[in-house]
Amino acid sequence: MGTLKITNLSKTYPNGVKALDNVSIELENGMFGLLGPNGAGKSSLMRTLATLQEPDSGTATLDNIDIINQPAELRKVLGYLPQEFGVYPRITAEQLLDHLAILKGFTKSSERKEMVKYLLDKVNLYDKRKKSVIGFSGGMKQRIGIAQALIGNPKLIIVDEPTAGLDPGERNRFYNLLANVGKDVIVILSTHIVDDVRELCTKMAIMNFGEIVYQGSPDTAIEELEGKVYQKIIKLEELEGYANEYSIISNKMVGGKPLIHVYSDSNPANGFEQVRPNLEDVFFSKINTDNVIV
C-alpha cells in the first residue's frame, strides 16, 4: 500500500498569483479526485508532484521518497498524463510507446516489445498498433496517454483533466480503463468535471484559489448537505432577484429556463421543493463561498 503525503505546499508565481496556498493532502491506493474550477491551482499541484516545478515551501513524500528533493527517484515510479499531452509525431501507436519506454530507461528491446504489447492490450488499442497516432480520436489519444503513463509499473499515476473534449462514449470507455488501473496504485485525477469524480473516486478534495476547501469522501460531503438543498424553475429575468434573496448554489438551463438550487437551513417555501443533494451541489457550495456558508 502506497502513501502520498503532501504537507503545507505553497507556490506564488512571479506575477504574484498564489497558485498553492498551504496545501495538505494525504492519500493511499485508489482513485483520488482533485476537483476545482479553472485556475484553482490543480495543474500547479500536479506539476509539483510530477517534479516539473518546485514549490516555495512545504513537503511531499511518496512512501520514503522525498518528491521535492529526490525528483529522479520519484520519476522512476511516476506515470503522468499531462493536460497538454496532445502533440504527436507521425509514428504508429506501437512506435510511440516503444520510444517513450526507451526514454524511461528500458534499454532491452525484447523487454520493451512485451511491455508495449501488454500496454496496447490493456488500453484496448492492440488492433490499432500499426496506425498513426495523429489519426486517432480524442478518446483513443487519451488511452494512449494512459498507456504511456503505465510504462514501468508506476506507484503514482497523475492524470490532469483527462476527459475534456471526449464524447460521452469515449468518456465512458476512459472511465472504465481508469477504474481498472486505479485498483492497485495511487491515481490522482485532476478535473473540473464533477461527473469524473462521482463516477470514479471514493476520496476527493476540492480546490479553489490555491486552497483545499474540502477533503474527504464524496458521500460524506453529500450527506452534509442533506435536507438543505431546494430547487425551483424560475424565469430568466427573475434570476437576479433570486440571487439577491437566496443562497444560490447552482443554476442550469432546463428547457430554456433556469433551474436553481439554493442552500437553506429551513424550507424557503415560495414554490421551492427539497431535493437530494448531489456532488455538483457540494462542488458549487464549497467554491461559491460568497453565497453559502457551510
Ligand SMILES: Nc1ncnc2c1ncn2[C@@H]1O[C@H](COP(=O)(O)OP(=O)(O)OP(=O)(O)O)[C@@H](O)[C@H]1O
Ligand atoms: N507559470 C505561471 N506563471 C504565472 N501564473 C501562472 C502560471 N501557471 C499558472 N498560473 C496561474 O496560477 C493559477 C492556477 O493555475 P493552474 O493552471 O494551476 O490552475 P488549474 O486549476 O489547473 O486550472 P486549469 O484547469 O485552467 O488548468 C491561475 O491563476 C493561473 O493563471
